[in-house]
Amino acid sequence: MTESRKSPELAGPVASGSVFVYGANVVDVADGKVLTGRNVLVERDRITAVGRFEAPAGVSVLDARGRFLIPGLWDMHVHGFDEAYLPAFLGNGVTGVRQMAGAPVHADWRRRLAAGEVFGPRMVFGSRIIDGPRPSRPGSIAVTTPADARAAVTTCVGERAEFLKVYSQLPRDAYFALLAEAELAGIDVVGHVPFEVPVLAAAQRGIEHLDGVLVGASSEREELTAGFAGLDAGDPAGMFGRLSELTHRAAGTTDPARLAELRDSFLANGTWHVPTLAVHQAKATMGTPEFALRPYLAHIEPVLRQGWARAADWRSPDPAAEQRLFERYLEVTGELHRAGVPLLAGSDTFVPGFSLHDELELLVRAGLSPAAALRAATLDPARFLGVTDRFGAVAPGRIADLVVLEDNPLADIAHTRRVAAVLFGGMVLSSPAVLAAAPADRPAAR
Numbered sequence: 001m002t003e004s005r006k007s008p009e010l011a012g013p014v015a016s017g018s019v020f021v022y023g024a025n026v027v028d029v030a031d032g033k034v035l036t037g038r039n040v041l042v043e044r045d046r047i048t049a050v051g052r053f054e055a056p057a058g059v060s061v062l063d064a065r066g067r068f069l070i071p072g073l074w075d076m077h078v079h080g081f082d083e084a085y086l087p088a089f090l091g092n093g094v095t096g097v098r099q100m101a102g103a104p105v106h107a108d109w110r111r112r113l114a115a116g117e118v119f120g121p122r123m124v125f126g127s128r129i130i131d132g133p134r135p136s137r138p139g140s141i142a143v144t145t146p147a148d149a150r151a152a153v154t155t156c157v158g159e160r161a162e163f164l165k166v167y168s169q170l171p172r173d174a175y176f177a178l179l180a181e182a183e184l185a186g187i188d189v190v191g192h193v194p195f196e197v198p199v200l201a202a203a204q205r206g207i208e209h210l211d212g213v214l215v216g217a218s219s220e221r222e223e224l225t226a227g228f229a230g231l232d233a234g235d236p237a238g239m240f241g242r243l244s245e246l247t248h249r250a251a252g253t254t255d256p257a258r259l260a261e262l263r264d265s266f267l268a269n270g271t272w273h274v275p276t277l278a279v280h281q282a283k284a285t286m287g288t289p290e291f292a293l294r295p296y297l298a299h300i301e302p303v304l305r306q307g308w309a310r311a312a313d314w315r316s317p318d319p320a321a322e323q324r325l326f327e328r329y330l331e332v333t334g335e336l337h338r339a340g341v342p343l344l345a346g347s348d349t350f351v352p353g354f355s356l357h358d359e360l361e362l363l364v365r366a367g368l369s370p371a372a373a374l375r376a377a378t379l380d381p382a383r384f385l386g387v388t389d390r391f392g393a394v395a396p397g398r399i400a401d402l403v404v405l406e407d408n409p410l411a412d413i414a415h416t417r418r419v420a421a422v423l424f425g426g427m428v429l430s431s432p433a434v435l436a437a438a439p440a441d442r443p444a445a446r
């Protein structure tokens with residue numbers, strides 16, 4: 001597996017004092033084991049000792065006896081543009097996120113995160129979405145030719161993007177020109193596999209939403225790929241209807257040999273996948289009493305909330321087919337995991353923090369052990385980002401982004417929701433206090 005070429009900044013706060021975390025059951029996410037009754041010393045923003053030792057004089061003590069200590073969680077697929085909604089990540093134990101669609105406000109956040117002026121998680125910032133000539137999302141960079149694609153890489157690097165995000169309608173020749181230019185610039189490419197590109201040929205570092213996988217594994221692959229390539233961006237409503245039709249057809253025609261071929265190519269290329277099961281579940285339950293985001297709508301920032309609020313009332317012509325499609329995403333996730341294809345936990349629901357816990361539960365439902373699901377939100381994001389020296393473990397030298405849980409997440413992944421306290425850059429946060437203050441009142445950064 002290749003590590004990211006240039007480490008992202010991931011700026012965060014630096015506590016001024018020291019904290020002695022007393023008597024915690026430390027979860028070793030790498031081995032899936034619990035080390036009982038350990039003390040953890042945090043000095044400023046770093047873990048400096050883990051073991052059985054006395055508290056140094058003058059430190060504040062956090063009594064964690066009977067509780068469980070995990071590395072801070074990451075949601076590797078989020079979209080956020082409104083600062084008031086960022087604290088909800090921290091209140092949920094999510095101390096890091098990957099911003100998947102660059103926006104002008106992110107440059108401001110990035111500067112102020114480094115100065116400790118934003119009360120929100122660490123962030124890795126993606127480029128603006130790079131799409132075809134008629135982008136489907138506002139703020140995207142429109143690309144038609146290979147020359148446009150090369151220029152887009154230069155623009156995004158100039159805007160200090162930490163990775164490039166490619167999108168569905170990027171033309172095939174432009175896509176390959178972009179990959180080559182990104183390689184020269186030393187910047188990772190992740191995102192959707194463009195409609196015109198067969199997933200077997202998609203040499204990007206990460207794939208979101210299992211894009212292209214159902215199509216690539218279908219016995220009707222050639223015909224479906226041609227169908228996707230022929231989608232008309234000039235007619236968005238027609239395009240989304242046809243997209244849904246093709247996706248359902250792909251889901252119903254999986255050829256195990258073709259899926260095995262894909263698995264092998266992902267392993268050979270070191271391709272990471274972010275299944276975003278939480279958003280697939282939300283889409284599958286739209287318009288039903290089980291709509292997965294209903295309890296969370298108030299936590300979504302207003303501009304993004306409108307879309308989901310409408311979706312809550314939209315009714316699929318065939319709800320059973322939506323459910324079958326969702327089950328297929330779960331099965332494919334399980335199959336990729338069993339083959340050793342690396343996965344990252346990312347929700348893509350726009351719900352800050354809460355949805356990551358849904359994603360973890362869905363990863364377990366897909367066949368990951370609770371330890372593997374936890375890794376997909378802790379150690380594996382650190383590996384993907386090339387920052388295992390700073391993140392992803394409760395160990396000396398790592399940054400003190402830690403979550404104290406009431407109960408053992410390895411026994412039941414749902415226990416990640418039971419957050420007792422969060423350490424963030426060594427600052428001790430009370431989860432209920434942070435959540436009570438979000439989103440309406442933003443607590444002042446300390």
Ligand SMILES: [Zn+2]
Pocket residue numbers: 077078079100348
């Ligand atoms: Zn997204």
